[in-house]
Amino acid sequence: MSPAKKDDGAGDWGRALREAGPYLGLGTSLAATVLLCLGAGYWADARLGTQPTGLIVGGVFGIAVALYQFFKTVSRK
Numbered sequence: 808m809s810p811a812k813k814d815d816g817a818g819d820w821g822r823a824l825r826e827a828g829p830y831l832g833l834g835t836s837l838a839a840t841v842l843l844c845l846g847a848g849y850w851a852d853a854r855l856g857t858q859p860t861g862l863i864v865g866g867v868f869g870i871a872v873a874l875y876q877f878f879k880t881v882s883r884k
Contacts, residue, residue: 813840837873844869 848865852858 829883833877833880837877840849840873840876841866844872 843858844865845862847866848861848863848868851861855861
């Protein structure tokens with residue numbers, strides 16, 4: 808195989824990885840965002856004694872932030 812052919816294959820693979828890169832960790836990032844906000848809501852409930860208000864607010868806020876991250880990532884070109 809000629810060196811030119813080998814470089815073309817690596818270039819295509821590298822380009823594919825660069826294009827897929829932002830999407831590879833998206834699921835973990837979204838889950839971590841929601842869980843972090845739920846944890847903050849749970850902590851606020853325990854601290855303030857406002858069961859389940861903080862948990863609900865934290866969950867809704869976490870989902871909103873995760874959706875924002877998702878659409879921001881997907882809309883990049």
